[in-house]
Amino acid sequence: MELSFTEIEIAWLAGLIEGEGSFGLDARSAKRYKVSTAPPSPYLRIAMTDQDIIERVSKLVKKTYFSPKRRTVTEKQVYIVHVGDRATLSRVLPQLFPHFGKRRQQAVQKCLDALDDWEVWYAAGNRGEMAKQGVLSKKPMASKSFDMMPPDVLKDIL
Numbered sequence: 001m002e003l004s005f006t007e008i009e010i011a012w013l014a015g016l017i018e019g020e021g022s023f024g025l026d027a028r029s030a031k032r033y034k035v036s037t038a039p040p041s042p043y044l045r046i047a048m049t050d051q052d053i054i055e056r057v058s059k060l061v062k063k064t065y066f067s068p069k070r071r072t073v074t075e076k077q078v079y080i081v082h083v084g085d086r087a088t089l090s091r092v093l094p095q096l097f098p099h100f101g102k103r104r105q106q107a108v109q110k111c112l113d114a115l116d117d118w119e120v121w122y123a124a125g126n127r128g129e130m131a132k133q134g135v136l137s138k139k140p141m142a143s144k145s146f147d148m149m150p151p152d153v154l155k156d157i158l
Contacts, residue, residue: 003091009060013092014099016057021046023107025114026084039118042111043084044092054079061088090115 005013025040046057049072058065058081065081072078083089089111097108 003062003088005060005092005095010095011099013057013060014096016053017044017046017096018100018104020048023104023111025110039114039121041084041086041118042089042093042114043082044089044111045080045082047078047080049076049078051077051079054081057081061092063088086115086118 022045024043024045026043027040046054048054054065061081061083063081063083065079067077067079070078083092093108093112093115097105097112100108
C-alpha cells in the first residue's frame with residue numbers, strides 16, 4: 001500500500017491533528033508476554049464528532065474508522081481513526097513533523113524514535129526470542145466488542 005499526499009493534504013491533516021488528534025506509545029505487549037523486550041508501539045489517533053472529516057482522514061491514511069457505542073455528554077456520536085501500523089506511521093509522521101509546534105514535534109519525535117527502536121529490535125531477532133518465552137494470556141488485547149466496529153458494520157447489526 002503506497003500512501004501519497006499532496007502538501008495541502010499534509011498541512012490540512014497536521015492542522016486537524018493539532019486540534020483533534022493525539023500521539024502516543026502503546027506498551028501492551030509488555031503485559032502479554034512473559035518476557036517482553038519489545039519497544040512500545042507508536043500510534044496516532046484522531047477522534048471527533050464530525051463523521052465527514054473522519055471519513056476524509058480515513059481515506060487519506062487508508063484506515064477504517066470506528067464509532068464507540070458511548071456518546072458524548074451532549075449525546076453526539078464520536079468517530080475515531082487509529083493508526084498504529086509502523087508502515088503508515090513511518091510514511092506519515094515525517095511529513096507531518098515540520099507543520100507542528102514544539103510540543104507536538106516532541107511527541108512525534110518520540111514516536112519516530114520508537115519506530116527506529118523497533119527496527120533495531122526486530123533486526124536483532126528479538127521478536128522470535130520473545131515469542132519463545134511464551135504468552136501470558138491467549139485472549140486478545142483489544143476488545144472485539146461493538147465499540148471497535150466501523151459504523152457501517154455496526155448499523156447493520158443493531
